[in-house]
Amino acid sequence: MAKGRYHHGDLRSALLDAAEALVRERGTDGWSLREASARVGVSPSAAYHHFASRDTLVRALSERTLAWLGERLRQDCERAPGRQDDPQRRLIALGRSYVSWSLDDPAVARLVLRGGATAPDSAISPHPHDVLTAELDRLAGAGALPEPAREGAEFVVWAALHGLAVLLADGLVRFDDPHAVDLQTERVVRTTLNGLAQEASHAAGRPAGRSAHTERLARRSGG
Amino acid sequence: MAKGRYHHGDLRSALLDAAEALVRERGTDGWSLREASARVGVSPSAAYHHFASRDTLVRALSERTLAWLGERLRQDCERAPGRQDDPQRRLIALGRSYVSWSLDDPAVARLVLRGGATAPDSAISPHPHDVLTAELDRLAGAGALPEPAREGAEFVVWAALHGLAVLLADGLVRFDDPHAVDLQTERVVRTTLNGLAQEASHAAGRPAGRSAHTERLARRSGG
């Protein structure tokens, strides 16, 4: 565990930490396995006793970060300002947390949100997507989200939030005022929820672009 | 221009074509400049007379595809079914085109939509973002999008559509029925527009998460 040891102690975590730092400094691909190993003070081949390849290391970092993000989202829902059990406020807090993270740590966010980098069998807990689903259930339970609009609503909200997050992380859109990010996020969440509610009220008149069986879909892996 | 020539004729385009095919086969990074050169029948160093680096080649491909996408979106707006001048139908057609492209050509879409790969000075025409903005103007002009909600509305719609597109391209979400993609896209557009309209009607009562000067933001580069 100390320096100068032949055995490192916790090389796996140390490599993940080094990789995370390198991603922040130079992006997902701007560094080498050799460099991460050297930074930890170990030979390049040592890494292969903990990760099958460089890609596996990157995936593991992605999963670790995704689980961390899920926990962060869950906590920020609890810490939502105002009446603590206002489900809409909670969802806005979730959205703010998601989006502000992607802006504050864009390089890591780019890596994680791209999600092709998570192993199919990985059991991330709590998964950000599950946290979002739980909040929508809470919203529906409180009557704020009419039942006919509940089905598949997570994909509408998720798409909107995820879109904003990746647009910011990729630098495709920029806000002059950092506070404007929160406002825009809140607007996206409110707009989406309002739209979903209105869709339900219109549903009787004409069928919306939605039906029970055509919307069956499966989440796959990432954030 | 023919085979066996010492001078290729249009090596630049040929390299872009080869890169595009390789991206489809093995993703953005699953191929080498050397391989693209070999496929075109040219030595690796020949590429450097047309592109400063491998990265420059990839960026050029991204820009070429982005311009192609802009043209496609514009055309699909015109070809919108139903009353041709129904601005909402046009926007739905745009959304469908954007999203279905990202699903039909996911590898190239991943490359293009991550947008960090477009040069800052590139003049892409027509830029997808500009096509979207034009359609929202049309919508506002027809009175379908109330004026107070118009400002910054493109970022709400863009975020929702872009989010859905990247979720599909990255495989983070999958639809069993291909037709469900269109339905979900239409739902996202409708929901967003409904929400924006409702936001405007509520705006008098309580201020929405939006204000004129905090929303000033600047587009940067990609799609």
Next chain:
DNA sequence: CCGGTATCTAAACGCTGTTCAGATTGGAGT
């Protein structure tokens, strides 16, 4: 027909991910 310039080739550089045979170590069983 000539000369210049754009285009392409061949060889080389340092670096990469990855593999493999062998050295080192901590810990479990006696």
Next chain:
DNA sequence: ACTCCAATCTGAACAGCGTTTAGATACCGG
């Protein structure tokens, strides 16, 4: 306390990568 084993790490090696340089080739304006 000692032994042995499995886990861990090293060092050297491999092919392939992006990129650079010096030089060959071929098109085009005069």
